[in-house]
Amino acid sequence: MSSSPSPSPSPSARISRLALLVVGLCWLAVLFDGLDMFIYGSVLPHLLETKTFGLTADTAGDLGSYATFGMLVGALTAGTVADRIGRKKLMVACVTLFSLASGICAISGSVEVFGLGRTLAGVGLGGLLPTAISMVSDYAPRGRGAIVIGMLMTAHHAGGILSAYVAKWLVDPVGWRAAFWVCVTPLLFAPMLARLLPESLSFLVAKGRAEEAQALATRYDVELPAAAGSKTAGDRWDALVNLFRGGEWTQTLLYWCASFGGLLLVYGVATWLPTLMRTEGYELANALTFVVVFNLGGIVGMLVAGRAADRFGAPRISAIWFALTAAGVYLLSIHMPMGVTTLVVFLTGVFLNSAQTMIYATVSIRSTPDNRATAVGWTSGMGRFGAVFGPWLGGQLLAAGNGDFGFTAFALAGLSSMVFIGIAALRSAKTGVQSGAEQELAAAH
Structure with a gap:
């Protein structure tokens, strides 16, 4: 007697794995966001002690503000840009931007170039987080949105932990530039993000791509966002x-x-x-x-x-x-x-x-x-x-x-x-x- 075929995975189990993929990719992106954000503070004591670029405390404070100013710009423009090109493309662009910006910091020969790198990194960092939150909100399992977003936010602090270890392991034996080269490595993650991450359901619905949105919502077993009326500048x-x-x-x-x-x-x-x-x-x-x-x-x-x-x-x-x-x-x-x-x-x-x-x-x-x-x-x-x-x-x-x-x-x-x-x-x-x-x-x- 022939053996009965193995049962195929239940739809719910398969769907859970697919939803986990979206959340996992966004978690990794936010992890790199946290690494890049905290790395400056982790290497700053070394920069001040070695007087790199003639750095003083007040100049160091200015440099720290450059990144947060860039984050302000990124956060304020993220919504408008995402509405035009899509949240997936914006996430890939943000990861690419702050990775390349860290490369600018790593090769910088002056405080001005270093400051430019930190400002550009801030723009990418500021745009990534709200976009990632929107993505996981779209693909979170029914009734689990709050928990999933809470899990996503832990990635930012995990990146801060990673930044401290990168500084401890590399700065003294290799030099501070090595820490910023590590922050360039998320550039290798960007193609994976572009290939595996689906587009935001909210974006697809807003753009009238209803069939594509419905197919993704069915595949991931998530609620399809309601079509929102377009808001004018006056609204x-x-x-x-x-x-x-x-x-x-x-x-x-x-x-x-x-x-x-x-x-x-x-x-x-x-x-x-x-x-x-x-x-x-x-x-x-x-x-x-x-x-x-x-x-x-x-x-x-x-x-x-x-x-x-x-x-x-x-x-x-x-x-x-x-x-x-x-x-x-x-x-x-x-x-x-x-x-x-x-x-x-x-x-x-x-x-x-x-x-x-x-x-x-x-x-x-x-x-x-x-x-x-x-x-x-x-x-x-x-x-x-x-x-x-x-x-x-x-x-x-x-x-x-x-x-x-x-x-x-x-x-x-x-x-x-x-x-x-x-x-x-x-x-x-x-x-x-x-x-x-x-x-x-x-x-x-």
Whole structure:
């Protein structure tokens, strides 16, 4: 008797693997994004100690701000470019851009060329993250969008961990340029991304390619996005003006100020943590270990904050998280035993990296559905100016010989965000938490 044929894999199992491919490719892209973003802070202590390019603390702060300014440009233009060429092509272009830009940094012979490389890298970095979030939102399994986006955001911090190890393993024996050559290697990933990643369903629907979108949605067992009506420039202007009508202007400005302080803190600490820890007397190897621990905390924080917000409310968690962040950052200005400092760095990473996320969650749930995207987008955009200011501020403080005050200044930024988001929450007449929307829109910074 012939043996019965082996059963074919169930459709759900096959579809799960296909959806995992999309999420996996986006995760790797965001991992490289994090590596390129954090590598400057990881090699900065070496650059300053060897006076590469005659680098001083204030010039180093300017260089850190170049990348975050580029991110501001990339984030603000990503939506328009993606609407024209598609999200898949934009992701490939962003990976290619920040990889080639790292090559410019690696071969640079002057601070001006190095700064150009960091600015171009920032444009690619700023455009990639919101595009990747959109992609995984389209292809996340039904009812799993928030979890999938939370997983995607861990990749950014995993890239920060990788940057610390790249610096530890390569900078002393080979030189700082080798670290930036490592950041060029994602260029090899770009063709794989172009070949394997499907186009965004939202883009296909918006372009009228309904049959292609339906085929992909069926293959991946995901919901087909509804066709949205096209918005004119006047519609978008009205959505922005609505943020200031009536008594809403105070809420809007409070959210913007909170976001400014939050991203000042996030990118200021990300750029200057190893250098500031060196000024506190820690060895370079230990200072880079703190980068690893800090980003491990960021991964844990991203997974914990959403659950806490579901139970206690995003505004409350955001305010508490910023208060705890400020306490942790201030404690880092005190030289403590290595074990205690490591614990403080870990907890600071837990709270810091998700406190800003909860601002977006708060704005999301306290906005009307038709104005939600505009409210969150502009809150994020205003915060990006804080991201530009934070690295510059750290450099100015170090240049003035006030490195010890650096942690205190960043802690004050955390306290200001706590106050702003707290006042905004108290003034708001709306209440309630919508966990899925919170977590999905919160990841967009």
